[in-house]
Amino acid sequence: MAGDLSILTATSPHLTNIIQKIQKQERMTPEEGVYLFENASLAELGAMANFIRERKHGDITYFNRNFHIEPTNICVFSCKFCSYSKLYAHREEGWELTIDQMLEKVKAYDGKPITEVHIVGGVHPKMDIYFFEELIKKIKAHRPDLHIKGFTAVELDYMFRKAKLSR
Structure with a gap:
């Protein structure tokens, strides 16, 4: 009750x-x-x-155990709320992870009771929808049980437009 x-x-x-x-x-x-x-x-x-x-x-509470992967802090946008991004024009001051580096972050949680990976970061023009498709496939091949929560609306909009999947 x-x-x-x-x-x-x-x-x-x-x-x-x-x-x-x-x-x-x-x-x-x-x-x-x-x-x-x-x-x-x-x-x-x-x-x-x-x-x-x-x-x-009822008296039931659900918990999620997750970790975050931030693929890059390099971004084509300069959103006011973002505290860590580096504009693409200054990309030498930023960082970007490869798919293999991100997969290593996932593997670091093998054997741990993690239920979700949250992927969110800057909008890097070279990290397109196909880049993230490959990343997601590799994560799922390694940890099929892992829920993937990924990408902000801004990231998705950019990827979809770049892939000509949206106007």
Whole structure:
């Protein structure tokens, strides 16, 4: 049975209404989501999320054990939120891994209870969709059980456009 949200002391009538919606299994509006983002405390958000989780899954929690591979920090873009990229024009200051180097990183976790590899990094013009296809095939050949979570929307968009698979 799901936890009790009555322990929350709502700090506003708006928050009280959202809590009541959650208890009634009603969907929030986008505006209510923004309100929670801007006004709810981490404890309030956690209690509401846990209430929904327990209602859906009972007292079961799922965990994922993963590691990250960052193929390169060389990037054709200069996104404001990225803290480590090197523009392609300054690529000599950056780094890039080969497929074999990335496969060695996967092999370093052999025998360990890892369930996922997360592949994300800079948008390198030479690391195209076919490069990553080969990488994924090699990872899956070595560790077929390993879930691959890969690439940001920006990375995928660039790869698809370059391969003429998208406009």
